[in-house]
Amino acid sequence: MNASLPRLSWVASANGHPDFPLQNLPLGVFSHGDQGPRGGVAIGDRVFDLQAAVQAGFFQGAVREVATIASRDRLNDFFALGATARQRLRHALSDLLAEDSPQRGSLQATAGLLHPMDECRMHVPAQVGDYTDFYVGIHHAMNVGRLFRPDNPLLPNYKYVPIAYHGRASTLGTGDTPIKRPHGQTLAAGEEVPTFGPCKRLDYELEMGVWIGPGNEQGQAIAIERASDHIAGFCLLNDWSARDIQAWEYQPLGPFLSKSFATTISAWVVTAEALAPFRSAQPLRPEGDPQPLPYLLDPLDQASGALDIELEVLLLTGQMKARGMAAHRLALSNTLNMYWTVAQMVTHHSINGCKLQPGDLFGTGTLSGPQAGQFGSLLEMTAGGKQSVTLPTGEERRFLEHGDEVILRARCQREGQVSIGFGECRGVVQG
Structure with missing residues (x-):
């Protein structure tokens, strides 16, 4: 891949998306269907379900613990981890969701990993103390x-x-x-x-x-x-x-x-x-x-x-x-x-x-x-x-x-x- 070109995602709607391309990857707390609130990542017009991804084994090593914490119903504990943990999760997500991801086939075949954003209910992402x-x-x-x-x-x-x-x-x-x-x-x-x-x-x-x-x-x-x-x-x-x-x-x-x-x-x-x-x-x-x-x-x-x-x-x-x-x-x-x-x-x-x-x-x-x-x-x-x-x-x-x-x-x-x-x-x- 030409290093001068922006990295694309296999989530087609992310490429050229005005808010949520692969280069963003913001975190939030969402619920879908009858499942309770949990952590997710915006990618194009989809929400990547962190809890489902952890359970399916897509995170390994030290980043698995970070992703598990980020998948909870509030992001407070994830925020507390600081920049190193955020960067570790960001890099892992970018590799997973990239067009050339080695795990692309497995990701696309896993049910419940991506949810249409317009079907999700968004929540305040953290418990705000002050x-x-x-x-x-x-x-x-x-x-x-x-x-x-x-x-x-x-x-x-x-x-x-x-x-x-x-x-x-x-x-x-x-x-x-x-x-x-x-x-x-x-x-x-x-x-x-x-x-x-x-x-x-x-x-x-x-x-x-x-x-x-x-x-x-x-x-x-x-x-x-x-x-x-x-x-x-x-x-x-x-x-x-x-x-x-x-x-x-x-x-x-x-x-x-x-x-x-x-x-x-x-x-x-x-x-x-x-x-x-x-x-x-x-x-x-x-x-x-x-x-x-x-x-x-x-x-x-x-x-x-x-x-x-x-x-x-x-x-x-x-x-x-x-x-x-x-x-x-x-x-x-x-x-x-x-x-x-x-x-x-x-x-x-x-x-x-x-x-x-x-x-x-x-x-x-x-x-x-x-x-x-x-x-x-x-x-x-x-x-x-x-x-x-x-x-x-x-x-x-x-x-x-x-x-x-x-x-x-x-x-x-x-x-x-x-x-x-x-x-x-x-x-x-x-x-």
Whole structure:
């Protein structure tokens, strides 16, 4: 085989697949038919059943134990194994699923090894003990800040500290979890007393999710030069937001009920190894911005700690569905809009001795770009609800309405590399 050509798979749908070619191999937890949840790998439009593959004897030696752990109904123990185990399983999977695999005939003849993805139910891939949402998308921070503080959009700490708040792990879900409009207190303009009722300004937020691998002992901070060792993989994340409830409750301690009612993630974990070809230098800070404090600054992280991932938000309304129309793109952004790297997020989170655990989840914060068409929330697109977004049907939106489906997508593309994606992160608003 010509080494300059990308490696192909005997799973025909993987070759040229927009998200899941052989070069991706993301892991997830799925169920099919009457069988319970277990670990699987996305390959084209199929799910490769790790449990079935282990039982059929396709993994040998040290990788068999790794594959067995990855085949469980939660990936926490697999995340805890770290990079060496992930790489070992990735290499074994790539060899098994490659077009020239010596075991191709046996694999193709084994029943129950591959399942149609559209027949599988996907689950949250790990038991999330803690979920932390960061605020590292500087253009989102600037856009929102201008709405409330036109003369001083960024607070003084933003360029020194990776800002974050603790979210609610119990309300994390995948796309089959409906988003019910939350109730809470709001304070109408010109009023002095709040009222209780349903949110009227429901919004989405375009984010990446970061899955934590090996953790740290309580009291032992993770050094910046070791932080990447604690990152297992990535997903898409929609941090649903009730903007009217948030405006009333967020001072002085930040979001509470306005964020805790729902967070939706994409179901597949794209590993750090799959994303290695799409690493990038962290964008230079604007002239005059402070250098990160020494505990947050590592030359290697600055040289290759960022990721170049194209991010997309689409909206599909009930009327659009009824008319058979495609989803309408609202925004196109990129993870290079992150002011802090993921390693800096990990280090800062642990610097006070906070204990991170395998399966913990970070959100990056909304990753908007600096220009119109790149905004990762309706709050930004509509200037806080002052303007409306007109859809191809003629419908207008300031915030989300009943039946609206928000779709997030992500794609990695680079010359000389096979493009990979994350699947979709979907959520439908009810009520």
